[in-house]
Amino acid sequence: MANDKLQIKKLYAVSSDNRKYSFSLPLKHSIRIGKRNYEVQLKQDEKYGTYILWKNRKYPVEIVRSRQNKYEILFNDISYTFSVETPFSLQRMKVLSKQKGKAEKEFVKAPMPGKIIDVLVREGSQVLRGEPVVILEAMKMQNEIQSPVNGHIIKVSAKPNTNVMKDDILVEIKVD
Amino acid sequence: MIKRILIANRGEIAIRIMKTARKMGIETVAVRTAVEPNAMYLSLADVIFDNTDDATDIPVFLNIDKLIEIALKTNADAVHPGYGFLAENAYFADKCLDNKIEFIGPSPDAIYKMGNKTIARKIALASNIPMALGHEGNVSNEEEAVKIAEKIGYPVIIKAASGGGGRGMRIVRKSEDMEKMFIIASKEAEKAFNDPSVFIEKYIENPKHIEFQILGDKKGNIIHLGERECSIQRKHQKLLEEAPSGALDDKLRKEMGKIAIQIAQAVNYYSAGTVEFLLDSEKKFYFMEMNTRIQVEHPVTEIITGIDLIEQQIRIANGEELKLTQKDVKLEGWAIECRINAEDVQAGFAPDPGKIEKLSMPDDHYVRVDTGIQAGSAIVASYDSMIAKLIVKGKDRKDALLNCKKALDKVWIKGTKTTLPFFRMLVRHPKFQSGNFTTAFIEKDLEQYHYNSEYEEMLAAWLATKLFIEENLTEESINIDFRKSRDISPWLLNKRMNQF
Numbered sequence: 251m252a253n254d255k256l257q258i259k260k261l262y263a264v265s266s267d268n269r270k271y272s273f274s275l276p277l278k279h280s281i282r283i284g285k286r287n288y289e290v291q292l293k294q295d296e297k298y299g300t301y302i303l304w305k306n307r308k309y310p311v312e313i314v315r316s317r318q319n320k321y322e323i324l325f326n327d328i329s330y331t332f333s334v335e336t337p338f339s340l341q342r343m344k345v346l347s348k349q350k351g352k353a354e355k356e357f358v359k360a361p362m363p364g365k366i367i368d369v370l371v372r373e374g375s376q377v378l379r380g381e382p383v384v385i386l387e388a389m390k391m392q393n394e395i396q397s398p399v400n401g402h403i404i405k406v407s408a409k410p411n412t413n414v415m416k417d418d419i420l421v422e423i424k425v426d
Numbered sequence: 427m428i429k430r431i432l433i434a435n436r437g438e439i440a441i442r443i444m445k446t447a448r449k450m451g452i453e454t455v456a457v458r459t460a461v462e463p464n465a466m467y468l469s470l471a472d473v474i475f476d477n478t479d480d481a482t483d484i485p486v487f488l489n490i491d492k493l494i495e496i497a498l499k500t501n502a503d504a505v506h507p508g509y510g511f512l513a514e515n516a517y518f519a520d521k522c523l524d525n526k527i528e529f530i531g532p533s534p535d536a537i538y539k540m541g542n543k544t545i546a547r548k549i550a551l552a553s554n555i556p557m558a559l560g561h562e563g564n565v566s567n568e569e570e571a572v573k574i575a576e577k578i579g580y581p582v583i584i585k586a587a588s589g590g591g592g593r594g595m596r597i598v599r600k601s602e603d604m605e606k607m608f609i610i611a612s613k614e615a616e617k618a619f620n621d622p623s624v625f626i627e628k629y630i631e632n633p634k635h636i637e638f639q640i641l642g643d644k645k646g647n648i649i650h651l652g653e654r655e656c657s658i659q660r661k662h663q664k665l666l667e668e669a670p671s672g673a674l675d676d677k678l679r680k681e682m683g684k685i686a687i688q689i690a691q692a693v694n695y696y697s698a699g700t701v702e703f704l705l706d707s708e709k710k711f712y713f714m715e716m717n718t719r720i721q722v723e724h725p726v727t728e729i730i731t732g733i734d735l736i737e738q739q740i741r742i743a744n745g746e747e748l749k750l751t752q753k754d755v756k757l758e759g760w761a762i763e764c765r766i767n768a769e770d771v772q773a774g775f776a777p778d779p780g781k782i783e784k785l786s787m788p789d790d791h792y793v794r795v796d797t798g799i800q801a802g803s804a805i806v807a808s809y810d811s812m813i814a815k816l817i818v819k820g821k822d823r824k825d826a827l828l829n830c831k832k833a834l835d836k837v838w839i840k841g842t843k844t845t846l847p848f849f850r851m852l853v854r855h856p857k858f859q860s861g862n863f864t865t866a867f868i869e870k871d872l873e874q875y876h877y878n879s880e881y882e883e884m885l886a887a888w889l890a891t892k893l894f895i896e897e898n899l900t901e902e903s904i905n906i907d908f909r910k911s912r913d914i915s916p917w918l919l920n921k922r923m924n925q926f
Contacts, residue, residue, distance in 0.1 A: 271883075271884055281884065298786070325883075328847050360427075412776055426650065
């Protein structure tokens with residue numbers, strides 16, 4: 251049956267530097283460390299807002315953004331980006347990355363000091379070579395900073411209305 | 427006698443000044459602005475001047491004529507400028523005095539002389555103050571810069587004459603780079619300080635930044651309140667300060683303190699001020715500059731000396747003589763200040779303005795919090811990104827560090843990204859713990875700017891997976907249904923709606 255094919259037993263959260271965390275379904279509200287299970291609770295109250303309670307400690311959590319299966323989570327004030335994959339989509343990812351060989355990182359740097367006028371991409375965006383990623387204003391001229399490769403954005407450091415120095419990293423691209 | 431002070435500032439420093447004024451039975455006037463009409467500092471003022479209908483382009487805290495007008499209208503007999511804005515503007519101080527309003531700070535003459543770094547250099551030279559090798563006066567062009575640098579020897583540093591805060595500053599290591607760096611520094615200086623003039627000094631490699639707190643009265647008595655260690659900085663922006671410094675023993679403290687007082691004497695300094703030095707690995711020190719204002723990091727000195735610096739400033743402005751002598755100043759214990767800013771540590775400390783949704787600070791006996799922000803406050807792009815100063819004390823450095831670590835884990839801020847992960851990393855870093863670090867620490871010794879304990883990423887992954895399930899999988903089964911999002915949690919829904 252077609253329906254059976256869609257039965258999912260596991261999900262994977264893949265971090266931006268490709269660490270995989272697997273969770274069986276239905277999702278348990280506990281995490282196993284060594285031989286013990288520790289309860290995880292997602293809670294919310296007036297004083298703390300949303301938080302995770304784990305091992306008797308509260309950790310502040312926040313969804314910075316979510317888009318399709320991509321999530322940026324602020325956990326204890328640190329940002330993590332994951333794509334959540336099913337076994338099928340994970341398999342597809344593997345095949346795709348194998349076909350294209352080992353992916354490498356490319357840093358797009360500011361070619362000159364200036365002010366960021368606009369950031370045209372977000373974490374996770376696909377970009378093609380020559381596609382503008384950032385508009386940088388320097389010496390009263392607006393310059394399009396282009397992607398040197400085909401790939402997808404893994405980190406956006408440039409922020410609109412901030413000044414950058416020469417060679418400051420604007421975005422990081424994982425080469426496809 | 428000062429009866430009513432106009433606070434020409436906002437945020438935590440406005441509150442800090444108002445607290446002392448209240449203690450002394452002095453009234454305060456605060457200015458309500460359109461940018462933050464409900465800011466926390468307004469709640470502590472005795473009088474609020476409403477300036478929300480101001481249509482001029484410049485912020486009121488930079489508008490000299492407007493501030494004088496407000497002081498006169500509200501019958502304030504003194505102005506406290508705080509730090510930043512007009513705190514080191516000699517013309518503003520002068521204008522206040524012209525209008526018979528006491529300026530709580532040094533004389534316009536001292537502000538002017540120390541504010542102009544080339545003049546300050548000349549004064550220091552004339553008083554035999556140890557300084558980095560340099561050229562007297564401003565450097566007019568790239569060719570001259572190259573010549574001077576050859577004479578001094580690379581590396582050199584170009585600095586803005588009217589500068590401060592790291593702007594208009596460039597380190598040059600070889601003559602090929604000089605032309606380019608000279609132009610950048612000069613342009614930056616012009617933009618930031620409305621004055622393109624720069625000068626050149628020998629660059630001291632890997633120094634410690636040590637500054638001395640000075641107090642002087644109008645009768646010519648000047649004392650120092652010990653040093654602050656401010657070597658933890660990024661791009662010349664201080665992030666954490668402590669007092670005292672582990673790098674100084676009593677002998678060196680005495681020697682540097684004496685020189686600091688000498689500099690202050692050279693400009694007949696009164697009020698609170700700070701003399702900044704660089705200390706090299708051989709414990710040789712060099713005068714860098716004098717800041718003629720109360721500083722952000724003043725609380726660490728207050729904690730180890732027990733002296734209220736704002737109170738001293740007000741008393742000095744009143745013409746009172748210092749009751750303290752150098753002998754009365756005792757340094758006790760250790761204090762550390764963390765500047766918790768709305769910045770994204772993982773994105774090069776980029777400002778992350780936004781609304782603070784939740785804020786809870788520790789209230790242990792070893793903690794002092796100076797803040798102008800509460801839950802519901804906004805961190806606005808037009809001002810600085812400070813949320814709070816977390817100031818922690820201990821009986822010695824080790825104890826203070828331990829308390830700092832505990833306190834950092836109790837700070838709870840939601841709404842923007844903050845520099846908390848940076849401090850949590852720092853207090854665990856062996857080199858920082860050893861005290862053996864320089865101003866190059868952040869640039870050279872750190873691989874990661876934040877700290878996360880084991881399992882934190884895994885817990886975040888669990889949350890991402892939970893959200894994915896709530897958004898994409900149907901209730902009873904675990905079949906993917908990308909079209910329906912029936913199971914979306916009210917929390918997530920809320921979050922989404924707030925985004926628009």
